[in-house]
Amino acid sequence: MNREVFAAVSEALEKGEPAALVTIVSTTGSTPQRVGAKMLVYSDGRMVGTIGGGCYENDAFWKAREAIANRKPLLLHYELSDDFAQETGLICGGQMDVYIEPIEPSPELYIVGAGHVGFHLARVAHEVGFRVHIVDDREKFANGERFPDAVEVVVDDIPAWLERTSLPAHAYVVVVTRGHTNDLEAMRALASRDLRYLGLIGSRAKVARIYDELMKDGRAIADRLERVHAPIGLDIGAVTPQEIAVSILAELIAVKHGKENPASLRWTPSTLKSDVSGLKSQVSSLK
Numbered sequence: 236m237n238r239e240v241f242a243a244v245s246e247a248l249e250k251g252e253p254a255a256l257v258t259i260v261s262t263t264g265s266t267p268q269r270v271g272a273k274m275l276v277y278s279d280g281r282m283v284g285t286i287g288g289g290c291y292e293n294d295a296f297w298k299a300r301e302a303i304a305n306r307k308p309l310l311l312h313y314e315l316s317d318d319f320a321q322e323t324g325l326i327c328g329g330q331m332d333v334y335i336e337p338i339e340p341s342p343e344l345y346i347v348g349a350g351h352v353g354f355h356l357a358r359v360a361h362e363v364g365f366r367v368h369i370v371d372d373r374e375k376f377a378n379g380e381r382f383p384d385a386v387e388v389v390v391d392d393i394p395a396w397l398e399r400t401s402l403p404a405h406a407y408v409v410v411v412t413r414g415h416t417n418d419l420e421a422m423r424a425l426a427s428r429d430l431r432y433l434g435l436i437g438s439r440a441k442v443a444r445i446y447d448e449l450m451k452d453g454r455a456i457a458d459r460l461e462r463v464h465a466p467i468g469l470d471i472g473a474v475t476p477q478e479i480a481v482s483i484l485a486e487l488i489a490v491k492h493g494k495e496n497p498a499s500l501r502w503t504p505s506t507l508k509s510d511v512s513g514l515k516s517q518v519s520s521l522k
Contacts, residue, residue, distance in 0.1 A: 240273045240284040244338060251340040251403050253278050255299035257333060259286050264329030266315060278303045286333060291315070295333050302337045306493060309335040341366050342431070342491060343403060347393060347421050348412035349376040352436065355480035356409065357382050363488065365407070370396060372417075393417055397424035407432040407487055409467065419445050423452070426459045432490045434467035434483065442466055 240256070247254045259272045267287030274284035274292070276299035286292050291313045302309050311333045342365050346353045349371035357367045361384040368387040371377035377390045389396055393412065402408065408430055410421045418435060425433055426449055435442060442465045450457045468482030469489070 237271065237273050237284065240275050243275045243283040247275070247277070248338065248340045251343065251405060253303050253340075253405060254338055255302045256336045256338055257286055257295050257299050258336070259331055260310075260334045261332040262329055263331075264315075266329040266331050276300060276303070291331070291333075295335065299335050302335045306337050306339070308337060311335065339405060342487075343368065343406045344487065345370060345402060345406055345408045347371075347397070347408065347410045348417070348436075349373065349381070350411065350413050351476035352411045352479050352483070353409075354381060355477050356411070356483055357385060359480055359484050360487065361385075363484065365487070371412075394420035394424050397421060402428065402430065404429050405431050407490070409434050409436075409483060409487075411436045411467075411483075415441060415444065419448055422449060422463075426456050426463065432464065432487060433462065434464035434486065436467045436479075436483075437465065439466065 244254070244256060246252075254275050254277045257274045257276060259266075259268055259270050262270055267289070268285070272284075272286050274282055274286050274295075276282055276296055278300065280300070282296065286295060294313075295311060298309055298311060313331045313333065315329045315331060344360050344365040345368045346357055346360075347370045349369050353369065353371075354376075357369060361367050367382070367385045368389070369377050369382050369385050370389045370391070370393060372391060372393055374390045377388050379385075379388055382388050394417075408425055410418055410425070410433070412418050412421060418437065418441075422435060422445060435445065437445070446460055446465075449460060464486060467486070468479060469485045471478070471482050471485070473479045473482040
């Protein structure tokens, strides 16, 4: 049975499907399954394998789906003479500990823009385990020679490619194109999507202009912008493209491990409203 579970884990990782591995890690007394019994639970409710059935398996199933959502492992303890067992007749008299481990594929990082920041970010992100995808409309910048470690290098019209391409929900997307227009159109294609991370490079004035344009598209977009990391990266005083790449990667790693920036350090439509009066003159000067 565990061979089937291991095969399913391998396939889930290959396909990029989030799941959780449930394993019996200790038992005392009589239990329906021995230590090491496993089942794999997918985010859509599918299951492979078993830890013995009954209400305690059902409880572990729902706890596994919670673990997938919050990406945190759990250690559960079951008394098999308690209500879980009595409801199904599995009164074995034993005890069982179950470990639930969320499994995730290698994070997919889509770098939209192959300029200086994108170039340095791709290099360092690959080193820490991100699968890097490059998207740009300039073959001079987006090519295998500049990005030898990328799993994909796309040369295409940026907004057109984004519009027709389905990105996985666990994807990290960094928008670092060469100009305001490309950034705006890329964000139009991305802002409404469910992504693990979406970040936009630029000064507060530039972000204000782009947010202002996007919010004209409706309240739904404005709500989504609350989740965008902009200006992008941790505030470490980065100046050069190399330093900016490091600040972005640090933020990506923080999100990956559930250590995101405090909301106060991110600029959202809510903070935009409070700052807009002070930015009016800056925005006007850029038009």
